Amino acid sequence: MPALLAALERQAIDGPLRVLVLANNCSDGTADVARKAARRIALRVEEVTLASERANAGTARSLAMNAGVEWLREDGYADAVLISTDADTVPPPHWIAASLRAIEAGCDAVGGEIRLPDAPVPDWLRLTRARVARYWSAVRRLAESIDPVPHDPWPRHGDHTGASLALTLSAYVAAGGVPPIPTGEDNALVAAVERCGGRVRHDPDVWTAVSVREDGRAAGGMATEMRRWRMIAETGASHLVPDAGHWQSVLGRRRALRVAYAADPGLAPDCVNDIAYVARIEPTLPALLVREQEIGAATATLESLVA
The missing domain is CATH 3.90.550.10 (Spore Coat Polysaccharide Biosynthesis Protein SpsA; Chain A)
Structure with missing residues (x-):
């Protein structure tokens, strides 16, 4: 405090x-x-x-x-x-x-953005954090290609x-x-x-x-994620994340929703813009299949797609 x-x-x-x-x-x-x-x-x-x-x-x-x-x-x-x-x-x-x-x-x-402190932290944590950051950066670069959002442009x-x-x-x-x-x-x-x-x-x-800290009180918070990262580092378990195909499906659907709203705002007269339309309609649609892949391979595919 x-x-x-x-x-x-x-x-x-x-x-x-x-x-x-x-x-x-x-x-x-x-x-x-x-x-x-x-x-x-x-x-x-x-x-x-x-x-x-x-x-x-x-x-x-x-x-x-x-x-x-x-x-x-x-x-x-x-x-x-x-x-x-x-x-x-x-x-x-x-x-x-x-x-x-x-x-x-x-x-x-x-x-x-949530960043690690300047104080010394374990090597496994810095390495894992870097891998995770690279993966999500690639996801966001793909989003910029498929479903760009004017108010939240790259870099972000x-x-x-x-x-x-x-x-x-x-x-x-x-x-x-x-x-x-x-x-x-x-x-x-x-x-x-x-x-x-x-x-x-x-x-x-x-x-x-x-x-x-790894003893946070909020279930599912940052402390929970760090405990999971430690387990992966200590056991050598695969660090699985949604693959590139999943994100292509998610982003393609969001783009389609924006295009539909732009063509006919009367689809949802209670929505003030495409942001509201996507936020309200997307959760009501069938869940998309999530295929998981090791984080390094998933990141490489995403970066290839963006390139």
Whole structure:
């Protein structure tokens, strides 16, 4: 927490920065540590105790961001920017400014890339992270060829997690806020923004460093993925990912949906644009077959297709 607050105090921005810390079910002095660590930012710390069935990432993030909305409204802001992060991140000094630039360029939400910290990390983790990043970069390059999205052009990353997610206040409210679900609340929020026609940008200049702990409390979160990577590294198991053919099918279908909407917006009069149309229709279509392949071979095929 002190490292995060120090990083926020180093943000290169003009204008007020409000930081709201929600400390839920804490017994380690988190709230007091936060209050003592803050120096040059407007800080509010809210302490809550949630019943076991509600003590999860979705409920906590929902309470935190909704409290942020109320704080902004108290101060008379009809619209502003909400940025979510986690207590174990350390964003660079340009993090907020870069997020604001992307929003000022016409986007409604901005996801930040998740990076490893500068501190020493195990070789297996850096190597695995590099392989995974290369694979997803190839997927996104293929997307640029098959289904380009004007508001989110290459170069771009693919992260929009709670560790770095900026939204306009109006986009957040229109989406209905953070769904209070046990896990995956950040992706669910972004999906809701897109169902409303919101433009989500993955600007490569927006990123934050996260911890490499493997004991995270959110099921299915980054810590879970790192435990899986460790197992693969230690056992020599194949690192399987969806193959290039799967992505060709996914991206081709998305492109077809955009073309159909452009030809006849009357297909969905309640959709404000093709973003909303794709976000609403795609989940209702039959699931596409997922064929898995070892990550190195899948990446090589994707890169060949792009070339």
